[in-house]
Amino acid sequence: MTSKVQVFALGGTIAMAPRREGGVAPGLNGDDLVGAVAAWTGGIDVAAETLFSLPSASLTFAQVAQVAARARAAADAGASGIVVTQGTDTIEETAFLLDLLLDLDAPVVVTGAMRAPSQAGPDGPANLLAAIQTAASDEARGAGVLVVFNDEIHTARFVAKRHTHKPSAFVSPLAGPIGWIAEGRVHVPLRPARPAPTFAWPAAGLPEVVLLAGPPDDGGRLVRALLADPPAGVVLQAMGAGHTPRHLAPLLGDLADRIPVVLASRAGAGQTLRQTYGFDGSEIDLTRRGLIPAGMLDAPKARILLALLLADGADRARIVAAFDD
Ligand code: ASP
Numbered sequence: 001m002t003s004k005v006q007v008f009a010l011g012g013t014i015a016m017a018p019r020r021e022g023g024v025a026p027g028l029n030g031d032d033l034v035g036a037v038a039a040w041t042g043g044i045d046v047a048a049e050t051l052f053s054l055p056s057a058s059l060t061f062a063q064v065a066q067v068a069a070r071a072r073a074a075a076d077a078g079a080s081g082i083v084v085t086q087g088t089d090t091i092e093e094t095a096f097l098l099d100l101l102l103d104l105d106a107p108v109v110v111t112g113a114m115r116a117p118s119q120a121g122p123d124g125p126a127n128l129l130a131a132i133q134t135a136a137s138d139e140a141r142g143a144g145v146l147v148v149f150n151d152e153i154h155t156a157r158f159v160a161k162r163h164t165h166k167p168s169a170f171v172s173p174l175a176g177p178i179g180w181i182a183e184g185r186v187h188v189p190l191r192p193a194r195p196a197p198t199f200a201w202p203a204a205g206l207p208e209v210v211l212l213a214g215p216p217d218d219g220g221r222l223v224r225a226l227l228a229d230p231p232a233g234v235v236l237q238a239m240g241a242g243h244t245p246r247h248l249a250p251l252l253g254d255l256a257d258r259i260p261v262v263l264a265s266r267a268g269a270g271q272t273l274r275q276t277y278g279f280d281g282s283e284i285d286l287t288r289r290g291l292i293p294a295g296m297l298d299a300p301k302a303r304i305l306l307a308l309l310l311a312d313g314a315d316r317a318r319i320v321a322a323f324d325d
Contacts (some may be wrong), residue, residue, distance in 0.1 A: 003136035004045045005081050006074040007034055007128075008067055011054040012087025014113035014124035024116045026053040033085055036117070037129045040184075044136045056087025056094070056112075061304075064094045065201040068101040075106040081135025085128060088112045088161055088169065091147055095156035096301045099145035100308055103198040107140035110156070111148045114167045123150070123167040130181040137186035143178065144196055153179035155192055160298065162268070173269035174296060197322065202311035207232035209307040211299055214238040214266070216245060223251045233260045233306045236291065237299035240265060241273035242283035249281045253289030260310070260319050263287065264294035264302045271296045292316075295323045 009015055009030035017027035030048030034041075051070065052063060071082045082104075086094060095110045102108060111131035113124030131148040134140045145156040149170040158172035172178075179188035208231040212222055216239065226234060234255060238244050242263045244252060255261050263272055263286055272293040273283045287293060294302040302323070309319050 002043065002045045003080040004047070004078060005083060005132050005135045006071075006079040007046060007048040007083045007085065007132070008070060009033055009048060009050045010052045010056070010059060010063075010067065010084060010086035012056050012085065012112045013116050014085050014087075014111070014128065015053065016116040016118075018118050024118060026055060028117065029053070030085070033124070033128055036125045037132070040129050041132055044132060046132055054087070056090040059086065059090060059094060061097060061206055061307075064097050065101060067094075068098050068201065071098070071102060071108050072104065075104045079106060081107040081109065081132075081137075081140070083128070083131045083135050084108065084110045085124075085131075086110065086112050088114060088149075091170070092160050093300050093304060095145050095147050095159060097304050099156035099196045100199050100304065101201055102145060103195065105142050107135045107137070107143065108145045109135045109140070109148050110145065114165060114169055121167075126151070133181055133184055134186050137188075139179070139186045139188040143188060143191045146178075148181070151181045152177040153181070153186070153188060157192070157196060157297075157301070160268070174271075194325075197325075199308040199312060202308075204311075206307040207310045209233040209235060209303045209310070211303050212236050214244050214248075218245055218248060220248050220251055223248060223255060227251065227255055227258075230255065230259045232310050233262070235262045235264055235294070235299050235303045235306060237264055237266045238272075238286075240267060241270075241276060242286060242293065243277065244281045244286065246280035249285050249289060252286060252291060256290030256292075260306060260316065261291045262294050262302050262306055262319075262323065263291040264297065264299035266299070268298070292320050292323055295325070297323065 016024035
């Protein structure tokens, strides 16, 4: 039986074309992208639809929720797999949000390009072809939302963009990719032991969760501003294992008395520690003051999970357990 793959195009470098004023901007549609790889997709029935034509920094989470609803509808209508093409700047967040909104057996594969079609050696067609092959494969079924770049298959929960322009920008620093594509064949020797939890998209949208940078010698202006006008939640992108300048610890504790404050790290890989460092401003001090360790999630992904938990009415115990998991 022929596999059917539905491609949803959202914009990004993969769909960008030169502008008269200079630079590239979204301009190509889903049919253009699929047309460029048609010579290699024989045996797969590929349909394309352009949902948005945006640079990914301008995609909203509500728009990503619409993509999730369309992916679900496509799978219900018989698609064997779904591919989402978008800008690379926010794939680590949008793929993770899709993963938390979907529980499909059909593969949902997000991809894009680091080089626009008008540049030398564009990577978009190869990435799209590998994503379509992954979405059509039995090997990728039931593995959650995946990100395919550079012939590697990453899970949404671990993938990160770690370079501004190289085609090899996507990595999974904590756990590695779970598979690869070679000569058109999809290999998935590893898969997550547990599926991600699934959330319904809240009708009122997500509550505001602020991502707070935590550099050395920070005077505390932003923490004081958040105390004066607290959002629904905060994720602190702390240093190292979960550390902040000592004079900020009491202010962060005051904030954590009022709203959930999740303690993540800017290190780029590795879980927030819990019981190693005991100095003022350390992870032991901050968690005693009520901050919640982000566990294995980095700050941008922790922000999405916290927002979905708050929208779902989660209390502190459930928030702590969700990040512990
Ligand atoms: N550099 C970006 C890209 O890869 C721009 C964007 O994220 O839309 O598509």
